[in-house]
Amino acid sequence: xxxxxxxVENIHxxxxxxxxxxxxxxxxxxxxxxxxxxxxxxxxxxxxxCINQLTPSDKGKVWLDGVEVTDPKVxxxxxxxxxxxxxQHFNLFIHLTALENVSIGLTKVKGLPKKEAxxxxxxxxxxxxxxxxxxxxxxxxSGGQQQRVGIARSVALNPKLILFDEPxxxxxxxxxxxxxxxxxxxxxAGMTMLxxxxxxxxxxxxxxEIIFMENGKIVEKGPxxxxxxxxxxxxxxxxxxxxxxxxxxxx
Amino acid sequence: xENCCSYYYNMDILIKEYKSLLTGxxxxxxxxxxxxxxxxxxxxxxxxxxxxxxRFISFTAITIQKVxxxxxxLVLLMLVYFGLTxxxxxxxxxxxxIALGLRSSAYQSxxxxxxxxxxxxxxxxxxxxxxxxxxxxxRLIIFPQALRLVIGPWTNxxxxxxxxxxxxxxxxxxxxxRRGRFIIRYTHGNAMLIYCTVAVFYFIIVRIGNTLLYRxxxxxxxxxxxxxxxxx
Amino acid sequence: xxxxxxxxxxxxxxxxxxxxxxxxxxxEEEEKVPGAVVTPKGKVFKFGIDADYxxxxxxxxxxxxxxxxxxxxxxxxxxxxxxxxxxxxxxxxVPALGAGKIDLLAGAMYLTCEREKVIDxxxxxxxxxxxxxxxxxxxHNIATALSGGSRVAGMAGGTQYEWLQSLIEQxxxxxxVPYETDELALKDLEAGRVDAMVSDExxxxxxxxxxxxxxxxxxxxxxxxxVVYGVKKGDPDNLISLINDGLKWLxxxxxxxxxxxxxxxxxxxPLGPLPLERETICE
Numbered sequence: 055x056x057x058x059x060x061x062v063e064n065i066h067x068x069x070x071x072x073x074x075x076x077x078x079x080x081x082x083x084x085x086x087x088x089x090x091x092x093x094x095x096x097x098x099x100x101x102x103x104c105i106n107q108l109t110p111s112d113k114g115k116v117w118l119d120g121v122e123v124t125d126p127k128v129x130x131x132x133x134x135x136x137x138x139x140x141x142q143h144f145n146l147f148i149h150l151t152a153l154e155n156v157s158i159g160l161t162k163v164k165g166l167p168k169k170e171a172x173x174x175x176x177x178x179x180x181x182x183x184x185x186x187x188x189x190x191x192x193x194x195x196s197g198g199q200q201q202r203v204g205i206a207r208s209v210a211l212n213p214k215l216i217l218f219d220e221p222x223x224x225x226x227x228x229x230x231x232x233x234x235x236x237x238x239x240x241x242x243a244g245m246t247m248l249x250x251x252x253x254x255x256x257x258x259x260x261x262x263e264i265i266f267m268e269n270g271k272i273v274e275k276g277p278x279x280x281x282x283x284x285x286x287x288x289x290x291x292x293x294x295x296x297x298x299x300x301x302x303x304x305x
Numbered sequence: 306x307e308n309c310c311s312y313y314y315n316m317d318i319l320i321k322e323y324k325s326l327l328t329g330x331x332x333x334x335x336x337x338x339x340x341x342x343x344x345x346x347x348x349x350x351x352x353x354x355x356x357x358x359x360r361f362i363s364f365t366a367i368t369i370q371k372v373x374x375x376x377x378x379l380v381l382l383m384l385v386y387f388g389l390t391x392x393x394x395x396x397x398x399x400x401x402x403i404a405l406g407l408r409s410s411a412y413q414s415x416x417x418x419x420x421x422x423x424x425x426x427x428x429x430x431x432x433x434x435x436x437x438x439x440x441x442x443x444r445l446i447i448f449p450q451a452l453r454l455v456i457g458p459w460t461n462x463x464x465x466x467x468x469x470x471x472x473x474x475x476x477x478x479x480x481x482x483r484r485g486r487f488i489i490r491y492t493h494g495n496a497m498l499i500y501c502t503v504a505v506f507y508f509i510i511v512r513i514g515n516t517l518l519y520r521x522x523x524x525x526x527x528x529x530x531x532x533x534x535x536x537x
Numbered sequence: 538x539x540x541x542x543x544x545x546x547x548x549x550x551x552x553x554x555x556x557x558x559x560x561x562x563x564x565e566e567e568e569k570v571p572g573a574v575v576t577p578k579g580k581v582f583k584f585g586i587d588a589d590y591x592x593x594x595x596x597x598x599x600x601x602x603x604x605x606x607x608x609x610x611x612x613x614x615x616x617x618x619x620x621x622x623x624x625x626x627x628x629x630x631v632p633a634l635g636a637g638k639i640d641l642l643a644g645a646m647y648l649t650c651e652r653e654k655v656i657d658x659x660x661x662x663x664x665x666x667x668x669x670x671x672x673x674x675x676x677h678n679i680a681t682a683l684s685g686g687s688r689v690a691g692m693a694g695g696t697q698y699e700w701l702q703s704l705i706e707q708x709x710x711x712x713x714v715p716y717e718t719d720e721l722a723l724k725d726l727e728a729g730r731v732d733a734m735v736s737d738e739x740x741x742x743x744x745x746x747x748x749x750x751x752x753x754x755x756x757x758x759x760x761x762x763x764v765v766y767g768v769k770k771g772d773p774d775n776l777i778s779l780i781n782d783g784l785k786w787l788x789x790x791x792x793x794x795x796x797x798x799x800x801x802x803x804x805x806x807p808l809g810p811l812p813l814e815r816e817t818i819c820e
Contacts, residue, residue, distance in 0.1 A: 106434060108430055108433055108434060131433075131436045131437065131438050132436065134433065134434055134435065134436040135435070135436035137434075138434075138435075139431075139434040139435075141427060141430070141431060141434075143427055145425075145427035145428060145430060145431035146431070147428065147431065147432070147446055148428070148450065148527060149446075149449050149450050149453070149527050158435075158445065159435040159436065159437075162437065162441060162445060163435060163436040163437055163441070164436075191527060191528045193527065193528065194528060204431075207431075207435065208435070211435060211436070321598060322597075322598060324598070324599060325596075325598060325599045328599065342546065345546070383629070386629075386633075386638070387632065387633075387636055387638070390638065391636070397623075474626060475626055475628070475629050476625070476629060477623050477624055477625045477629070479596075479624055483624075484596070486589075487588055487589070487595065487596035487597075488596075488597075489720070490588075490589055490590075490591060490595060490596075491591045491595035491596070491597055491602075493591075493720070493743065493744070493747040493748075494747065496720070
């Protein structure tokens, strides 16, 4: 277990009588990229939120770089600085410009001086191709642009890993491409990523491992190539079939 | 006996009493500003208690609001005048500010709560996810957005509450309306003239307040977001 | 930007909440009448005035005026106590006296049985009678105005209306019509919506000058009251003797009469301090 960046051990989560996560375990090493796929409502988003404890888990543990995240004594805010999150609905701060959205974490959370923060924010926005939109407000940006700002906001804080919760599901088809490109760039730069997405082609091309979840449990996981060509479980086969029917093989 | 023409002859009543009326208007402003500000501070506190507090705190806040909203302003004035002043001695203006302020806080907290709750949970999630503490989230993300949502309804509260100030006459605050009535009393007439003057004063105060608030709202507008309905 | 608004608000709140205590000291007119001698207690008395009843008390150009006020001012100066005048409406003033928020209440206060139970009184200094008023040129006289289904106006909550109701209880055939203020009643009287009105003598003389009315008759028995100043039950500060002495002094030096003629006019004679005719006026 030592050496792994992210260790998730036997996470359980219930909402009232409904148990959404029934004992999930996975690991992520530095530089690795994994994708979680599965039917809607199987707890994929919940799992991501348990990792940074936006949703506290009922049972089980999470370690980030040797520190137990689920320990009640730990300063969760510190941990969250090191875990980036990109949301399905972008969740940009609507009262701040793109630049301010990215820099606020640097100035207020990390405590960097304004000038330095500003520079870092500009760099991050440039990386995602939005250098010309730094002073725009989220309401003035397209969905794809907003999501790219969201990515820049997470990246600027220099996290150890970034969680992506269906980052393109709320986008018009034409705008998905620009976001995926930004994510590819990130992957090439060596960022550790944990994705939840329906974009199979994309997932396949950049991820090391695919994890298939259903009904709160991991049904099957394996390296990308093998997974698509030779899924072991019947259910996995069914799902992949359906998914490639809808979303296509490659992009 | 009054007919329309007697105004013109009696205009000198206004000249004679303008100082008193002006003082009355200033007192209205004083009580209005004081009690609205007190209501603002307490209202914010109550709203925060209700939204962010645990069950007990939240329940307390809700009960306080219900009580303060359910009592007529006049009754509250009397309660504070006869009750609170037996503990500490305070001038009627302060009593009025406290009583009206308490009541105002109940209405204001409703507005604040609505503003806070209208903000999507996603904003909060995003703030927490980049490592902001709860307090930081409220201060930097929630509050600035809520403020913009709240200005419109708050302007309504302001407009209504300025007029409630006239109730303070009952505990001895010689505000504008009371002074007007005194004049009518001892001159045995001039009712139309005086009441028109009082109405104009109140109208001016309300109008100026509204304009300032609209300006503030415009200044804080988030680009790309809808403007308040109707106004360009 | 928001920070600045907030800190400004905080400063303004604090300032506004604290300042009235010093600056306005109540929004009431602070009339500290300087005395020759400061009372040993050093206490500042609060005299409540219902400034709504000329010629006994009214508020003009930012100051209290009226017979009650002038008499008190004279007594205050003479006795050297320090007094602050407070303007309270009648409904609040009486309980305020009972609760000790004010030390004395003035404003054409009539000595009635119910009041006697909760507050103490100075000697009366006038006896007020009722007037029955009718519209000028009306055919009513005092008898017809108070019978035959006549509509009679009286001030709501006041002794006038109470008296009318007591008449009805004694089977007098009138309809008692309450009015919030005398002005409204007078308007209706002139318009013919009521046939007659009951008013107090001293104020009636003022009304006669302003409205198109005339006096049908003066009531002696049944509607007549002593006018007094009220003090807190038990009179802890001995104000009653102070006022009574002051009244006596004013009368003996002729100042009372002078004030009377100046403020109330010469239609009525001043009576000066009167003895209280019975131990209690309750029957």
